[in-house]
Amino acid sequence: MIGISVICGGAVGQRTSYVDAPAQILLQDALDASEFIGRWEYDVSSDRAYTDALVALVFNLDPIAAEAGAPLKAFLAAIHPDDRERASRTIAQSVTTGLSCTLEYRVRSADGVTRWVLDRGRFPHDREGRPTRGTGILIDITHMKQEPTTPALTAPLERAAEHCLAVRKAVYELPNSVLHQMSDMLLLEIGRELSRNVEDEC
Numbered sequence: 001m002i003g004i005s006v007i008c009g010g011a012v013g014q015r016t017s018y019v020d021a022p023a024q025i026l027l028q029d030a031l032d033a034s035e036f037i038g039r040w041e042y043d044v045s046s047d048r049a050y051t052d053a054l055v056a057l058v059f060n061l062d063p064i065a066a067e068a069g070a071p072l073k074a075f076l077a078a079i080h081p082d083d084r085e086r087a088s089r090t091i092a093q094s095v096t097t098g099l100s101c102t103l104e105y106r107v108r109s110a111d112g113v114t115r116w117v118l119d120r121g122r123f124p125h126d127r128e129g130r131p132t133r134g135t136g137i138l139i140d141i142t143h144m145k146q147e148p149t150t151p152a153l154t155a156p157l158e159r160a161a162e163h164c165l166a167v168r169k170a171v172y173e174l175p176n177s178v179l180h181q182m183s184d185m186l187l188l189e190i191g192r193e194l195s196r197n198v199e200d201e202c
Contacts, residue, residue: 036191037117037138039184044095044123044131047071055138057110058117080106080114087119095134098125100162104141116145118194120161124169135165137191157194164190 038055042048048069051059056066059078072091079087083105094101100122108114121136168183 042134
């Protein structure tokens with residue numbers, strides 16, 4: 001087994017915003033339309049995390065750089081200082097054990113808004129027990145954090161999210177196929193249902 005060591009630098013308030021005013025409005029509109037932010041992939045051996053543009057903007061990162069692959073510490077630097085060490089420790093533990101992890105933390109987005117994010121992912125190991133390429137989903141739970149408490153997610157949806165991540169990883173090893181789109185759509189719907197389920201229990 002191997003672990004990871006994360007170094008976080010820079011204060012959240014000192015980060016440069018990567019969007020102008022119109023783009024900030026689009027960012028908020030996109031998040032208002034759906035609590036589902038997007039997906040991430042992390043190549044452990046090269047220390048490169050890959051996300052789409054919306055995830056990058058939520059973490060106040062350059063979308064082009066995030067799509068090309070950015071080091072994990074760049075994403076961790078966007079996490080609120082009070083949550084950063086816990087998030088780093090949870091991710092490192094998941095990488096080491098190969099078990100799925102679910103964590104909540106605050107991030108300062110490109111539009112200057114601090115958001116609560118639910119992060120669910122897994123780092124599978126190869127036959128020799130080494131972590132390979134992790135995958136996960138991100139959900140905006142800011143509106144739920146306005147309540148005094150946030151209940152735990154239900155077990156069936158947690159299991160569905162974990163299995164869907166594994167299925168998506170497998171089908172993406174196939175040539176370009178309609179299965180790619182189907183697995184993405186399923187993951188999106190599970191993410192939405194996770195968010196609705198928690199909101200209904202609040």
